[in-house]
Amino acid sequence: MSTTDVLDLPAVGSSSDKPTIINDFSIVVATVNGSGSQTANGLLARAAFKMGVPVSSKNLFPSNISGLPTWYIIRLSKDGYVARREQSEILVAFNPATAEEDLANLPAGGVCIYPDDYRFTNQRPDVTMYAMPAKELMKQTEIDPKLRDHVRNMVYVGALAFLLDIEVEELSRGLLAHFNGKQKPVDMNMNVINMTLDWARTNLVKDDPYKIERMDRTNGLIMIDGNSAGALGAVYGGVTFASWYPITPSTSVIDALTSYLHQLRPAQDGKVDFAIIQAEDELAAIGMVLGAGWAGARSMTATSGPGISLMTEFAGMGYFAEIPGVIWDIQRVGPSTGLPTRTSQADILPVYFLGHGDTRQIVLLPGNMKECFEFGWRSFDLAERLQTPVFVLSDLDLGMNTWMTEPFDYPDQPMDRGKVLSTEDMNRLGTFGRYEDVDGDGITYRTLPGNEHPMSAYFTRGTGHNPQAVYSERPDDWKQNLERLGRKHETARAMVPKPVVDEREGAEIGIIAYGSTCDAINEARDQLRAQGIETSFIRIRALPLESTLTDFVHKYKRVYVVELSEDAQLRSLIRLHVPERADELNSLAHLDGLPLTASYVRKGILDVESSR
Numbered sequence: 001m002s003t004t005d006v007l008d009l010p011a012v013g014s015s016s017d018k019p020t021i022i023n024d025f026s027i028v029v030a031t032v033n034g035s036g037s038q039t040a041n042g043l044l045a046r047a048a049f050k051m052g053v054p055v056s057s058k059n060l061f062p063s064n065i066s067g068l069p070t071w072y073i074i075r076l077s078k079d080g081y082v083a084r085r086e087q088s089e090i091l092v093a094f095n096p097a098t099a100e101e102d103l104a105n106l107p108a109g110g111v112c113i114y115p116d117d118y119r120f121t122n123q124r125p126d127v128t129m130y131a132m133p134a135k136e137l138m139k140q141t142e143i144d145p146k147l148r149d150h151v152r153n154m155v156y157v158g159a160l161a162f163l164l165d166i167e168v169e170e171l172s173r174g175l176l177a178h179f180n181g182k183q184k185p186v187d188m189n190m191n192v193i194n195m196t197l198d199w200a201r202t203n204l205v206k207d208d209p210y211k212i213e214r215m216d217r218t219n220g221l222i223m224i225d226g227n228s229a230g231a232l233g234a235v236y237g238g239v240t241f242a243s244w245y246p247i248t249p250s251t252s253v254i255d256a257l258t259s260y261l262h263q264l265r266p267a268q269d270g271k272v273d274f275a276i277i278q279a280e281d282e283l284a285a286i287g288m289v290l291g292a293g294w295a296g297a298r299s300m301t302a303t304s305g306p307g308i309s310l311m312t313e314f315a316g317m318g319y320f321a322e323i324p325g326v327i328w329d330i331q332r333v334g335p336s337t338g339l340p341t342r343t344s345q346a347d348i349l350p351v352y353f354l355g356h357g358d359t360r361q362i363v364l365l366p367g368n369m370k371e372c373f374e375f376g377w378r379s380f381d382l383a384e385r386l387q388t389p390v391f392v393l394s395d396l397d398l399g400m401n402t403w404m405t406e407p408f409d410y411p412d413q414p415m416d417r418g419k420v421l422s423t424e425d426m427n428r429l430g431t432f433g434r435y436e437d438v439d440g441d442g443i444t445y446r447t448l449p450g451n452e453h454p455m456s457a458y459f460t461r462g463t464g465h466n467p468q469a470v471y472s473e474r475p476d477d478w479k480q481n482l483e484r485l486g487r488k489h490e491t492a493r494a495m496v497p498k499p500v501v502d503e504r505e506g507a508e509i510g511i512i513a514y515g516s517t518c519d520a521i522n523e524a525r526d527q528l529r530a531q532g533i534e535t536s537f538i539r540i541r542a543l544p545l546e547s548t549l550t551d552f553v554h555k556y557k558r559v560y561v562v563e564l565s566e567d568a569q570l571r572s573l574i575r576l577h578v579p580e581r582a583d584e585l586n587s588l589a590h591l592d593g594l595p596l597t598a599s600y601v602r603k604g605i606l607d608v609e610s611s612r
């Protein structure tokens with residue numbers, strides 16, 4: 001019998017002599033972009049979640065509409081870890097273009113599920129192979145031939161349901177949810193799943209140790225992506241205006257915002273109380289945001305790195321003219337067009353200093369779904385309180401992947417509109433200086449269009465001005481204005497969200513990071529602890545940096561800065577903040593477009609520690 005014949009036969013034997021691995025492995029599904037595999041992949045992740053198993057998913061897709069390879073990684077972890085792992089034990093090889101390489105990347109003892117019409121050149125005797133008659137099963141259905149290539153993905157859903165003991169009822173419920181209760185597409189997809197299950201029960205003998213069993217680790221949790229969470233937070237924050245230009249991976253922020261606004265703020269008398277406008281480019285989008293913010297609207301946009309570059313001029317104007325607005329930057333890999341569908345944290349330095357001259361922006365750094373939601377509404381409060389643009393730096397991993405989370409907390413405070421003078425205030429005061437620092441905190445008072453007091457008007461300008469908003473090129477006026485803006489930035493240090501600190505007794509090592517890297521770091525810390533190395537961790541949640549970070553850096557003998565940036569941008573900012581410790585900050589900067597893994601962090605720290 002040839003090796004090809006061996007690979008083409010169903011797996012034989014028994015898995016009884018192999019220790020069962022329950023709820024602690026990863027599945028990678030390799031398909032072609034545009035083939036409709038997202039429905040099948042999301043269905044699998046949801047089913048595991050609904051069975052009470054902690055689950056996370058990473059969608060690695062190309063920057064074209066269709067035709068190129070895509071991979072979807074589902075991690076199950078009985079211990080609740082959700083960071084990406086560097087290897088997956090189970091491969092669904094449904095893309096011939098990558099099948100050989102995908103199989104080669106499987107660890108020994110892994111599993112490969114593949115269509116039986118594919119012939120592998122290189123066999124893997126240390127991998128269990130399951131050949132599925134995908135084409136033959138689809139021929140037996142009455143599905144429209146135009147839809148078969150998409151519904152064909154349900155063959156591997158059925159195969160995994162058999163091999164891993166996924167509850168079929170959860171698959172059915174998942175399809176009902178996905179298709180909004182429409183029974184016809186549900187029945188069409190479930191028919192393929194059930195046909196595959198029937199075939200597998202008759203023809204396959206399970207010869208691998210992997211299994212999913214029901215747990216209770218997801219009770220009370222929901223699943224959502226960060227772009228949707230941020231958009232929902234913006235709705236609860238009172239957003240009334242959004243302008244945008246489509247760009248991956250931020251487009252779904254506005255898509256979700258549109259959906260939530262229509263759902264949660266339905267039209268009254270045929271009219272809605274919000275406006276969403278697609279601009280001609282990113283420069284126009286932020287211009288509209290600042291115009292609406294100047295007029296008193298809670299306004300926002302969403303973009304990514306290339307869009308941020310185009311927004312530079314208006315961002316600087318918003319800072320200097322002191323106009324509120326919110327800008328979400330869902331970071332992707334640059335420079336230039338770069339890798340549009342890969343994740344990065346390399347915008348933090350340019351965004352913080354966005355705008356020419358002495359400009360320092362307010363930046364929020366969410367690290368999970370609850371913070372995406374919270375910063376969705378809190379960013380408006382900060383923008384209006386500080387009268388400045390506020391940037392929210394998420395990334396593709398947080399924004400476009402689906403995460404488990406506790407339900408969100410409704411904002412427990414009234415909207416903070418900041419120092420806005422009403423007509424009654426103006427009647428009492430008589431007049432005001434738009435850029436006059438009355439309270440000593442650098443934040444001035446403003447009026448909004450519609451204030452009826454004759455002295456409430458002022459000229460908004462991006463050029464030099466005195467405290468009364470009158471054009472001025474006097475050196476003392478210029479210096480006074482920049483010094484006041486500096487005081488406002490210092491005030492902001494006490495207003496932005498403080499870092500989250502986890503300090504451990506006996507730790508000599510400190511770790512600093514922000515955003516989506518935190519899950520890999522926490523898993524790596526557990527691994528280091530098992531090796532007798534204790535660490536403390538501070539997760540930064542905003543810029544400007546403040547005293548909590550300063551104290552942390554001074555407290556630990558060795559400090560590691562972990563980030564998805566080739567040039568260690570976060571470390572550069574920390575060096576500016578704590579220059580006396582600049583040489584003691586070890587960089588674990590890494591950027592290959594993929595989400596961070598715990599093994600990278602653990603190995604990076606061990607390499608430095610072993611060389612001491």
